[in-house]
Amino acid sequence: MNKLTLEKIAKLAGVSRSTVSRVVNDHPNVKPEVRRRVQQVIDETGYHPDPAARSLAGQRSGIIGLVIPRAFQFLFTDPYYPRLMQGIAQACNTHNYILSLFLFHTEEEEQKLTPKLLRQQFVDGVILSALPTDDPLISQLIKNEVPTVMIGRPVDTLPVSYVDVSNVDGAFEAVDYLLELGARRIGAIVGPQNTMVGLDRCQGYLNALASRHIPADESLLIESDFSEAGGYLAMQQLISHQPDAVFVASDTMALGALRALREAGMSAPGDIAVVSFDDLPFAATADPPLTTVRQPIRRLGVQAVEMLIDLLQNGLRPPRHFTAPTELIVRQSCGAKIK
Amino acid sequence: MNKLTLEKIAKLAGVSRSTVSRVVNDHPNVKPEVRRRVQQVIDETGYHPDPAARSLAGQRSGIIGLVIPRAFQFLFTDPYYPRLMQGIAQACNTHNYILSLFLFHTEEEEQKLTPKLLRQQFVDGVILSALPTDDPLISQLIKNEVPTVMIGRPVDTLPVSYVDVSNVDGAFEAVDYLLELGARRIGAIVGPQNTMVGLDRCQGYLNALASRHIPADESLLIESDFSEAGGYLAMQQLISHQPDAVFVASDTMALGALRALREAGMSAPGDIAVVSFDDLPFAATADPPLTTVRQPIRRLGVQAVEMLIDLLQNGLRPPRHFTAPTELIVRQSCGAKIK
DNA sequence: TCTGTTTTTGGGAGCGCTCCCAAAAACAGA
DNA sequence: TCTGTTTTTGGGAGCGCTCCCAAAAACAGA
Numbered sequence: 001m002n003k004l005t006l007e008k009i010a011k012l013a014g015v016s017r018s019t020v021s022r023v024v025n026d027h028p029n030v031k032p033e034v035r036r037r038v039q040q041v042i043d044e045t046g047y048h049p050d051p052a053a054r055s056l057a058g059q060r061s062g063i064i065g066l067v068i069p070r071a072f073q074f075l076f077t078d079p080y081y082p083r084l085m086q087g088i089a090q091a092c093n094t095h096n097y098i099l100s101l102f103l104f105h106t107e108e109e110e111q112k113l114t115p116k117l118l119r120q121q122f123v124d125g126v127i128l129s130a131l132p133t134d135d136p137l138i139s140q141l142i143k144n145e146v147p148t149v150m151i152g153r154p155v156d157t158l159p160v161s162y163v164d165v166s167n168v169d170g171a172f173e174a175v176d177y178l179l180e181l182g183a184r185r186i187g188a189i190v191g192p193q194n195t196m197v198g199l200d201r202c203q204g205y206l207n208a209l210a211s212r213h214i215p216a217d218e219s220l221l222i223e224s225d226f227s228e229a230g231g232y233l234a235m236q237q238l239i240s241h242q243p244d245a246v247f248v249a250s251d252t253m254a255l256g257a258l259r260a261l262r263e264a265g266m267s268a269p270g271d272i273a274v275v276s277f278d279d280l281p282f283a284a285t286a287d288p289p290l291t292t293v294r295q296p297i298r299r300l301g302v303q304a305v306e307m308l309i310d311l312l313q314n315g316l317r318p319p320r321h322f323t324a325p326t327e328l329i330v331r332q333s334c335g336a337k338i339k
Numbered sequence: 340m341n342k343l344t345l346e347k348i349a350k351l352a353g354v355s356r357s358t359v360s361r362v363v364n365d366h367p368n369v370k371p372e373v374r375r376r377v378q379q380v381i382d383e384t385g386y387h388p389d390p391a392a393r394s395l396a397g398q399r400s401g402i403i404g405l406v407i408p409r410a411f412q413f414l415f416t417d418p419y420y421p422r423l424m425q426g427i428a429q430a431c432n433t434h435n436y437i438l439s440l441f442l443f444h445t446e447e448e449e450q451k452l453t454p455k456l457l458r459q460q461f462v463d464g465v466i467l468s469a470l471p472t473d474d475p476l477i478s479q480l481i482k483n484e485v486p487t488v489m490i491g492r493p494v495d496t497l498p499v500s501y502v503d504v505s506n507v508d509g510a511f512e513a514v515d516y517l518l519e520l521g522a523r524r525i526g527a528i529v530g531p532q533n534t535m536v537g538l539d540r541c542q543g544y545l546n547a548l549a550s551r552h553i554p555a556d557e558s559l560l561i562e563s564d565f566s567e568a569g570g571y572l573a574m575q576q577l578i579s580h581q582p583d584a585v586f587v588a589s590d591t592m593a594l595g596a597l598r599a600l601r602e603a604g605m606s607a608p609g610d611i612a613v614v615s616f617d618d619l620p621f622a623a624t625a626d627p628p629l630t631t632v633r634q635p636i637r638r639l640g641v642q643a644v645e646m647l648i649d650l651l652q653n654g655l656r657p658p659r660h661f662t663a664p665t666e667l668i669v670r671q672s673c674g675a676k677i678k
Numbered sequence: 679t680c681t682g683t684t685t686t687t688g689g690g691a692g693c694g695c696t697c698c699c700a701a702a703a704a705c706a707g708a
Numbered sequence: 709t710c711t712g713t714t715t716t717t718g719g720g721a722g723c724g725c726t727c728c729c730a731a732a733a734a735c736a737g738a
Binding site for chain 1: 385387389390391392394395400402405412415416417418420421422424425428429432437438439440441442443444448451452454455461567568571594595598601620621624626
Binding site: 031 | 715716717719723
């Protein structure tokens with residue numbers, strides 16, 4: 001098959017391949033009428049530059065890597081991730097990048113693939129989904145000056161760009177709403193405390209109680225792992241402490257919590273009011289429909305790609321930050337039994 | 340940063356870059372002691388060949404593209420897809436391929452990205468998830484001789500490799516089980532009839548009825564779209580026809596079906612027995628837990644990658660086929676009220 | 679030892695682009 | 709018209725690999 005090259009386009013347009021390269025790359029110093037003539041040939045032929053040749057010649061590869069670290073591989077099947085990926089993919093498509101997926105299942109896989117990310121032989125930059133605060137991958141990426149954007153904020157000391165939602169505020173608003181409804185003995189099922197999102201949503205819960213001078217009861221605060229089964233087990237533990245409401249740090253854990261209530265012959269909101277986080281589509285169709293903190297997951301994905309492109313074009317420093325607001329979506333699960 | 344190249348490894352090993360290339364690519368005609376010496380330098384330095392250089396030099400890029408066509412982009416958030424992707428990613432990791440994701444959201448995106456797939460400038464081959472039987476993408480891939488493996492079988496006339504599960508048999512087994520339990524007025528909520536999986540699971544349902552000489556009742560057969568909302572609407576339609584059981588062609592639609600029953604003040608299996616397909620994790624924790632046809636989703640992903648690598652190494656013809664068996668998982672939702 | 683054959687190894691060339699520098703063209707002012 | 713400056717354009721070189729062909733080395737038999 002006869003492959004289109006800069007040279008071939010140059011011949012058709014009656015210029016040199018350097019001129020064609022200037023047009024393709026939108027360089028200045030090309031006479032307008034020459035630019036038009038070259039662009040017309042490009043449009044007519046459907047010519048695209050070869051990404052391997054560009055990469056080899058010092059240009060970038062045009063590939064963005066999305067890394068799901070090993071520690072949270074088990075959560076990859078949570079409905080959050082496809083939405084995040086849709087946002088990321090859509091922004092990649094808009095900005096002419098290809099999205100490559102790095103799913104680390106085992107330590108061996110991680111050790112095998114990490115050098116590819118660190119040496120940037122494949123990817124121009126990395127979008128890194130949430131990882132435990134002590135995971136060494138992020139500091140390796142920083143050390144190797146790999147352009148990186150994290151989904152979710154890192155530990156404060158790390159000079160890395162990130163996109164996030166306002167987890168502290170969102171959790172605060174959820175718990176505050178339960179307090180407004182008259183709940184007083186509010187429990188929480190939070191995420192892993194070795195993640196910033198776990199810490200932040202927990203902090204929001206604690207802040208809301210403190211703002212009403214309600215002391216936090218340790219027996220009402222259960223750490224879980226963002227899974228449905230984890231939510232189920234956590235609610236089983238909480239029930240015996242007789243909360244009148246529970247803040248659950250994700251919709252998926254909330255499904256598990258509702259299941260535990262059903263199995264105990266109880267229900268939300270009659271016995272225990274429930275408020276969760278995410279506003280995934282099943283939140284609206286759960287039994288009962290969940291009051292939840294909506295976060296703009298696809299928008300985070302889009303924003304991460306645009307932030308990464310900004311790093312690629314304008315340098316890694318200073319690190320960029322983007323924090324989206326959340327929105328409390330009130331449904332049936334939060335009706336409170338006021339004691 | 341000082342980049343490792345064949346030339347540098349050659350100098351360290353005291354051979355030429357051609358010899359190093361032979362070792363890296365496991366070519367014959369290298370003296371054993373030379374091979375060992377070169378391999379030791381490679382191991383010590385962590386050298387990897389540059390994929391862009393290999394691609395440009397005529398070798399392959401080492402990238403496999405996973406395409407989710409536009410028509411089913413709305414289903415990408417179904418929990419089926421992350422599992423499929425995990426299987427695909429795991430096999431790519433094992434076989435030293437990078438996985439690139441092509442999510443087509445709009446026709447414009449499809450037109451923009453399809454040439455990249457057809458001209459193979461990025462990917463060595465394509466894994467293509469299910470698409471409508473009339474989607475032109477598959478025949479474009481065939482015409483351009485792009486190594487392609489489909490998830491799910493295509494229309495019979497197409498000479499393309501695929502991996503699938505035994506949809507007809509699985510659906511047959513599910514419906515047959517309902518008949519064994521005494522159900523006689525069995526409805527079906529099936530997938531889009533412009534997809535082979537939709538047609539096949541429907542056929543299995545019809546085959547099971549026919550095997551017991553039970554005429555199919557058109558009013559009991561509802562075409563849906565594999566979504567939760569679609570399952571909900573379909574069950575709302577079915578209820579008025581008073582089936583004593585319903586075969587639902589996916590777990591996700593079954594969730595919607597259960598929600599419709601609840602809203603009608605009914606339940607499974609007391610009022611209407613329900614059997615579904617997929618055995619996604621929430622099938623076990625649904626209320627009631629779903630009897631469902633288990634399909635090995637991750638294994639399909641692994642198999643698709645290995646089939647694609649076989650095509651790349653041994654030629655596109657003849658097309659390969661792999662069909663995994665299914666397994667009926669019996670849970671509470673299928674208990675039947677025998678009239 | 680010599681000659682023909684086989685095995686092993688090395689280096690030229692090219693893949694398709696970008697960068698850089700120099701040449702050509704265009705322009706402006708004296 | 710001439711000269712100096714600016715703008716536009718072209719082509720050499722190289723990125724890091726693979727392929728191919730030729731050279732060198734090794735081998736075997738006379």
